[in-house]
Amino acid sequence: MKSVGLASVIVAAVVLIWGVFAPSRAQTPSQTDTPTFYHLVPGTYVNGWPRFTIHYPKDWVERHPRPDNLFIAGAPASTPVPRLDVVVIPWPRPLDKFAGSLVRIFGTIATDVTVVTDKASQLRDGSPAQEVELQMIVNGEPVNYLSLVTKKDDEAIHVGVVSKTGKIGEDLRAIPCSLELQPGFDEPVKVPPDVQAFLDEYRSANLSGDVAKIMTCYSDRYLEWGTTKGVTEQFWRQSVGSVASVEIGITDFLSEGDRAYLTGFALINGGKYPLPQTSIIKENGQWRWYGNQRDAAP
DSSP, rough: OOOOOOHHHHHHHHHGTTTSSOOOOOOOSSSSSSTTTTTTTTTEEEETTTTTOOOOOOTTTEOOOOOOEEEEEEEESOOOOOEEEEEEEEEOSSSGGGGHHHHHHHHOOEEEEEEEEEEEOOOOTEEEEEEEEEEEEHHHHHHHHEEEEEEETTTTEEEEEEEESOOOOOOHHHOOOOOOTTTTTTTTOOOOOOHHHHHHHHHHHHHHOOHHHHHHEEEEEEEEETTTHHHHHHHHHTTOOOOOEEEEEEEEEEEETEEEEEEEEEETTTTTESOOOOOEEEEETTTEEEEEEOOOOO
16 A cells, blocks of 8 residues: 655656656447446546546546556647546645645746646535646746646545646646546445455555565556556565554445455555555455456456
């Protein structure tokens, strides 16, 4: 599990401006056109926890995000922008304080960071939101960044779009404005006993600080945004011992034979974060993390 703060999350979003992420694959329709959290339907992103949806151009492709991002999509070209990024982080502060944090973080890597817009807004269902647009110079080029942020309890749902045309056009503005909360999916559900035993095993391994024990909870075929089990082990060796407390809540669960799709949250050191993984696989009778390989069975 990754415990992150606002600074690291926003830095991850800022890096999008440089376009250091390669396209992963074009989104292809699954055998159902119903959007779910465990597979992509072109033009619609469904976040597992907290549950919300976002709509974007159907020809955009999913891209590999930084660890702190939940989702990134962009135009089907080699250029890094325009693009969309989605982040959920603990945010107990008022929404009108979000712009100040954005300015401070962008100010570390850009010049002439200017607040174009910082105003109260609302989602289609009336939920309070804050709209923040920044303009800055990055590597000598003008960059505009539009953020729409709302809160679900003490978590901030942040949807941002990036443009290098000198403005945020209405087509880009429509993407964060499509954000729609879906209540009724965010409370923990009961999972099968063997799955709960696996989650308890993973929690215990986290608290032990034993990397070898932690890695036994991962399938050798694990992939998260193209990240393999070996790369994940390197991460754990760098951060082991940082988890003092952890609890896992599963808010949606679907079993498909030796595969299962799940989503939920982790309470890590007092902060609440979305689970990055969306699937587990049973190998030799034992459940293991499979990553976010969202090729759902028909």
